[in-house]
Amino acid sequence: MLVKLRNPTRQEVIDGPISVVKLLNRLKVNREEVLVIQDGTLIPGDAVLSDNAVVEVRPVISGG
């Protein structure tokens, strides 16, 4: 599975299938601070991502 990350912009390959919550734990990302997006829509925490999925982990925290 291809995971697109930001700040800094980068990509990681993670073995699937894996749930969204486990993916974020593996990436050491706090669920409160991101959205997981696939094909333009949100993926809930209990969804299982396949090995060939392409997802974006988008940060939502702004400093203003």
Place this chain on the structure above:
Amino acid sequence: MKCRVCRGPAVIDIRRHNANFCQEHFLRYCRTQVEKTLKEFSMVKPGDRVLVAVSGGKDSLAVWDILLHLGYEATGLYVGLGLGEYYDVSGRHARRFAEERGLELIEVDIRGTYDIDVPTAASVTGRAPCSACGLSKRHVFDQATLAGDFDALVTGHNLDDEAAVLFGNVLHWQSDYLGRQQPVLPAGHGFPKKVKPLVRLGERETAAYCVLAGIDYLVEECPMAKGNKHLHYKAALNLIESESPGSKQAFYFGFLRNAVDLFSEQRTYSEPEEQRERTEPDDDVGMLRACEECGATTNSELCAFCRLVRSTAGTKPVPIAMTRKRN
């Protein structure tokens, strides 16, 4: 996960409410939360004309979109701050949102209007960039709201923003600031009414709202915000929130219910920026007067923004990279 309302497949969970929503009912949830906030704090009423401060980011575009859905006449205000490519991109997002919906977007470029920009002002005056930015934006917001005779200025401050500011003010016991931290500041003393309709929505929710409503917002963070102390406060609060969902909301709304009045006394109007500066004289309301340069309410000969302009205008623009370290 199933939607709390329709039992269909959910796309997002809101842990502090122990609730999941599908796309349709999440959008409705966000709009309902804003509608409730507008009424609860008497922010605006049907028929009011409001000016929305728009940055091109998720919060400001979300609140603009929600106000339109709720039937308000909302005009946008975009302030160009001289932040290089970031400014160009953020402006494009704001303009596209307005153009696609046939909305009016007022634009003020501080380099073109005042001969300053944020990186240069920060460098010349020694201010943190976020301080120079905030001062400049507040001045333009106030002037534009008054000039357009709008009933209120709307900003996209969300629950996370307010909880983080509260956290910082409590950490340092900034009692003066604590008294002002309300979701609505009534008009008075030459200042417009200012309202924050998103205080019931976390920023994960405003970002989700934009994704699900098809709003193309600027995802990248401001290049000068790196190291901003509020980002540290937000990270700390999110660690607590992840272990105890609802903590941020309980913290902020508990403060509004139980403590803000202890700090506010008579200080409920939208006060001049210079009164927020620790180095300025005591902010006695009786000392307020018009700035000799721009006419804004101040307690000095010149308001803080005009002092910033006077010390910065005419100097060679400073690249962003040279000021980042100040944050």
